[in-house]
Amino acid sequence: MGEVFARRYELLFPIAEGGMGSVWKVLDHVDGQVKVAKLLRQRDAGALLRFMREQATRIHHPHVVTPLSWVGEDDTILFTMPLVRGGSVTGLVRSQGPLPEQWVVAILEQTLEALAVVHDAGVVHRDVKPANLLLEPTGRERPFVRLTDFGIAGVHGEPRLTGPSVAIGTPGYMAPEQQYGANPHPTQDLHGVAATGVEMLTGKRPPFADADIPRTPLGEVLRRGLSHDAHQRPASARAMREELLALAPAAWDPGSVTVTDQFADQPGHGFAGPTTPHSGAGSGSGPRPTGGFTGPGTGPRATGPQSGSGSGPRSTPVMPAAAFAGTGYGAPSTAGSAGVGMPVTLIALGAVLLLLGLWLMLG
Template sequence: MGEVFAGRYELLDPIATGGMGTVWRVLDRVAGEVKAAKMLRQTDAAMLLRFVREQSVRIDHTHVVTPQSWAGVDDRVLFTMPLVRGGSVSGLMRRYGPLPPRWIAVLADQTLQALEAVHRAGIVHRDIKPGNLLLEPTGSSRPHLRLTDFGIAVPRDEPRLTHVAMVIGTPGYMPPEQHRGADPDPSADVYALGVVMLEMLTGQRPIDDDELPPIDVSGVRSGNAEHDAVLDVVVAATAYDPTRRPSAAELRAYPALRELVARWADPALRDGLEVVDEYPPTGAEPAAEL
């Protein structure tokens, strides 16, 4: 038996470790359920405030992972959330390489649904990347994505938790204006999703460069209609000028995206990808990157 935190949460296995703490698979002895739990030590005031912000985010949406409960013991705090058992988009790409356009379209569509809800709540996520796009284990059926990790999310009308000169986010997925210290804006999340879509299509991680040039997809166009339709959506999402980027709702309505999502319904067009249960009842679970 593992450590029982706060008399309630049995720590089973670490799932991921990062700058904001460690995510565990835990058994909630009161609810009788296995959940995910993020834990950190209360040693840094700014980090603790971000932790409090994250556990306070309550967005009731099928494509958003919502915190459920929290507890603290001595210098450690944790909050629980549903355990999403199919891994992440990052893991899916490690398993299969570049993803088929219809998969990309469905995953992007579901991420945009999540972002619509997040932005309606007045929140900017600020860390859209493959590792934060979790998947339910749906096998070869339509994937079900859930957006997670609101550790650096920020309400648009609240002060920053960092110095003006400090840039917060994951390099490669941040838009050019964020590198220049611009205030958080929903268009930054749309840009990051465009970068993720390009990564899913090509299998290439984005460039980490403070002086980001406009994204040029001309070299990766293939002449394949579905492939290039994804690129058309990428171009719109990653416009260098943030005022020219569509909102999450506008991007979701793009005809190219809608057509690809609709084509998922044709069984003849399915690909051999599967989202499997990464946390079976027995056996070791793979640790992921936060």
């Protein structure tokens, strides 16, 4: 048996590690399902804000990855999400090259279906890109997309108490107005969808020249989505989806593209369960080795566990993020945030709640 966090989550296999935490394949001893868990060390205010945003954005839809639960122990927070086994669109393009138009239309129309529901909830994702589009392992059948990572999502239509100051998003995918700190708006996500579409069609990453965009009906939809003028983009996610559905052929022809299980050869594969969202949080029951949880990549702790005990140090190495770039589960990053020391869990969780309150007020 592997190390158990908070008497509930058994760490099966490391996926990636970043500057402030790591990503693991875990077994939940409460429901018996294999999930993905992000472990965040509570030292970074920006990272904790992203964590609370992801936890607060619980949109239940087949094409949206919904956070499942979270626990805290010592100075580490673990939160889980469904394990989506087909990897990301980034990995698909990297392994298969430019995709046929039929694949591009199928992936984008499902993404837009998800975004329509997200926007109806008053939320703007603000980071639509290939790495945040995960795929179920459907083989040569029609792809099944799941939108993930709401860490920088914003609320549309609420007044801001502070002026715009920083760009929020990923360069090349975020809309031009995001670079100047514009308020969240649904058309910003459509820019990310269009940039993702051009990348899938061409195999090139943004920025794109006009010559990179094909002179085809699909290319014209994407060209409008990439417009610097937000008013020139499609009016909504639903409107853009309708334009794409009109271009979809009646019969599915996969060509040579295949979406495979990216986790098939990893330890713990036999525990695989459905990825249907399961609600619940807090510590669960299960085997409990003695000793304080030290966490992957962290040193010994002086404080005791706040929500249960885990096991002692484990010898399994944590792989760098690049080793699993195609899976879609990148390691937590410290980019764009200032480090703030929080040595004890109670202080950190208090800061998390404060940040959540500020986010809800500021949008």
